[in-house]
Amino acid sequence: MPAPLAPPRRRAPARRRPPRLAVLARRLRPHSARQRQRRAVAREPRAPGLGQPAAGAPRRGARPRRGGAGRDAGPRRARPPLPGVAGAAGDARRPGRPGGRGLPPAPLAAGGRRAVRGDERRPVGDAVLSRPQDRPREPRRGPCPRPALRPRRVRPVGDRDAGGILRLRRLLAPGPAAAGRGRAGRRGRDRLAARSRGLGPRPRDARRPPRPRRRLRALRPRRGRRPHGGPQRRLAPGDGAARHGAGRHVRPSRPVRERSAAAARPLPPAGAGRGRGVVTVTVAVVGGGAWGTALANAAAAGQEGEVVLWMRDAAAARDAARARENARYLPGVPLHPRVRPSGEAGDLAGAGAVLLVVPAQTLRGVLGTLRPALRPDATLVICAKGIERGSDAFMTEVAAAVAPGAPLAVLSGPSFAADVARGLPTAVTLAAAEPARAAALAGILSGPALRVYHSGDLRGVEIGGAAKNVLAIACGAVVGRGLGESARAALVARSFAELMRFARACGARSETLMGLSGLGDLVLSASSAQSRNFAFGERLGRGADPGEAAGGKLAEGALTAAGLVALARRHGVEMPVAEAVAALVAGTLRLDDAIAALMRRPLRGEDE
């Protein structure tokens, strides 16, 4: 018997691919029971022939709701997975969630590296696994419904604004920071308004309170600059102080404050042990030339009182007072408001310090004339640079002879009047026998651009100023003759050597000559045609007659050379450069012969 036939095995019916819409719907995560119900309805077949969309399906032409089922169910979003790709856009939205509808995590690729799905952030070096259109859109704002797609947390705008408002409220809150802020407070409110509109810059570091220094500045009333601690003053244009921030209150630097204290003190007794009284510090200037005018301006800027600028020509003084300018000697530089030009000797009577700024050869005569008008205890500050002809006397000796017992001081150093008048930085030395007097005077004359060092070596400071004028003529002659920069440098060095020898022989300190009045002034005058002495020598070098080489200007070196040489001989000091200049000026030696004589001198050790 044939074995009963087994009932034919029925092939399992092939699984029908679910309709596309159903697949898509399954992938979607319903957010609420209402949504799930809607989607269930949507899965039901449409009524045949009616062609009406199922309830809950998006209407044609309706704008898909952002982040909702309507958008996700749209045809653009619901793409089938790409072949060979472990998942596609939207698949990873619930990775590994037990019982979740999403796909399991992507399998590990060869080498243990996990394949990266197109919708994940890809580490550098991973293959590109998706087409650009399969990548999810970046969510714009608000909470993202798909955590795996969220690139990073976006702070809601409201949060940020709240922080900004809090910070700005703190800035504007009444209290020491805000009280009296005035414009600063208004600015803050404006910024707050701008910030709340999403405009305007963020505060630099809003967590930190504003810096206290700034706040203090804002609270400080604006005043005129007080470089020396005095009361507010009006400042002249061109004045050094005005140039350095007039109109703004700037706390003076420590040295300036110290100078103020020094200036406020009365000068110590003149000629200690000689019964002199204490002198006050009212400054007057004798000599209305370039240097006298520049120093008067500097003194006026450096202390409180009026500064009388005495001129021998009363008409010139009136003109200067009217025009507020010394048009002849220092054109273009306004006089400081507290400089009073005067031709009256009586106007010098109140001065405690009198700056003598006339040509060296006139000092004896001028001081002799004015002496009766001066206070007997007035400090005479010698600013002329020279040695008196005929007597071969230093300026301090001349002054001491004319005004015996008067306290003396000497001011010298590298300083073109035009530079000082323009407020360019300058440093000079002031020497007096008593250190306290020198310091007090230095304090009075110092300013933002004029730095006055003090010294006790009167002789050294005056020799530096007088001798450099003579030596600068030699340097000018070398340059005028076209002998080159090497020759000029050699001449400066050898000139300085003889200056030192001479100064030491006269009892001065070498250190003084190595400073401003000596090396400093020699370097300035030997290297610049702005120096009248250098210019005089330059013209000599070009063949000008010594009588005309000055060109109507004051060349103190030409008038001092003979006296310097005479003094050097008296002290047994060799000064070959000064000798040559004296002979050139006297017209007893030609320049070429002078140069040849210098070059033929016996060779010797440099320090001999």
Ligand SMILES: NC(=O)C1=CN([C@@H]2O[C@H](COP(=O)(O)OP(=O)(O)OC[C@H]3O[C@@H](n4cnc5c(N)ncnc54)[C@H](O)[C@@H]3O)[C@@H](O)[C@H]2O)C=CC1
């Ligand atoms: N101009 C400058 O850059 C500097 C000049 N000095 C020295 O200052 C002194 C004066 O020089 P500057 O003012 O430049 O000269 P300057 O030629 O500009 O003025 C000389 C002043 O002295 C007056 N004067 C001339 N003879 C007189 C007399 N017999 N009696 C009264 N007053 C007389 C003139 O009227 C003029 O006001 C000189 O010894 C010079 O070496 C010092 C440092 C810098």
Ligand SMILES: O=C(CO)COP(=O)(O)O
């Ligand atoms: O003494 C001066 C600079 O320090 C002025 O130099 P002159 O007199 O050569 O112009």
